[in-house]
Amino acid sequence: MLTDTHTHLNAEQFDEDRTEAIKRAQEAGVTRIVNIGINREYIPSSIALAEQYDFIYTTVGWHPVDAIDMMPGDLEWLEELSKHEKVVAIGEIGLDYHWDKSPKDVQQRVFREQIRLARKVGLPIVIHNRDAHHDVLQILKEEKAAEVGGIMHCFSGSWETAKQCIDMNFHISFGGPVTFKNAKQPKEVLAQVPLDRLLLETDSPYLTPHPYRGKRNETAYVRLVAETAAEIRGMSLEEIAEVTTANAIRLFGLK
Incomplete structure (x- = not known):
């Protein structure tokens, strides 16, 4: 009953x-997958993948690194795509100050537009x-x-930041980095x-x-993340899988 939410x-x-x-992924126990749309190039193929598999869903959104490439009319395109029955969220959206492809002011404008x-x-x-x-x-x-509300994807901040996100109706999501031996804060x-x-x-x-x-990551490895989460929380793998899948179903409205 595992779910890969990103x-x-x-x-x-x-x-x-x-x-x-x-x-x-299915053999590893993954029963639901949320594939992420990020720009004009990858959103159509993400939707097509979701249409091909009943247990795969998709999001539509403009990644902050590519914010500079968002053209007039693209926001309306996203709005139209959001009506698709397999689209469950707007994303991934936000800010990325590590890469400098898109200026900060452009990222912030595109981020605000997509929240609206x-x-x-x-x-x-x-x-x-x-x-x-x-x-x-x-x-x-x-x-x-x-x-x-929504999801703070691959959360890397402090507990203080996490608390502020939770207070704003957000879920906190963990990926591969939480399994690293030196990942004290996550x-x-x-x-x-x-x-x-x-x-x-x-x-x-x-x-x-x-x-x-x-090496290349793949959805089947969400089981490794779940095993780490279970160890940290003192729970069984089955319990962590059940809880996190229930959360994903509730948040995204999955079957």
Whole structure:
């Protein structure tokens, strides 16, 4: 009963074995997958993948790194796509101050526009936050993102930041980095997140968990994240899987 709430199975890294990777995920106990749309190039293929498999869902959104490429009319395009029965969220959206492809002011404008879109269409949001904790939180507050809530994808902040996110109706999601031996802060935060706000993900093909770090990630490895979460929380793998899947079903309205 595992759920991967954030993966990119339509990425070119899976072009040679996408079908096999999805089968391996099922064999690992994954029953629901949320594939993430990120820009004009990848959103159509993410929707197509969700249409192909009844247990795969998709999001539509503009990644902050690509914010500079968002053209007039693209927001309306996202709004139209959000009506698709397999689209369960707006995302991934947010801020990324690590890469400098898109200026900060452009990222912030596109982020705000998409939060407003999510509120308009009544869908939760999937947040990408890299080196931008303060500005992400400020914009979420100013744009009343608590009305729709969502998920802090691959959370890397402090417990204080996590608490502020939870207070704004967000779930905290952990991926491969929480399995790293030196991941002290993520482990500490995972130990404190209320169970009804905890989610799991892979962000495959990126952020591969231990012991496969350095190799391509895939959705089947969400089981490794779940095993780490179970160990940290003093629960069984089955209990963690049941709780986090129930959270995903409730948040995204999955079957």
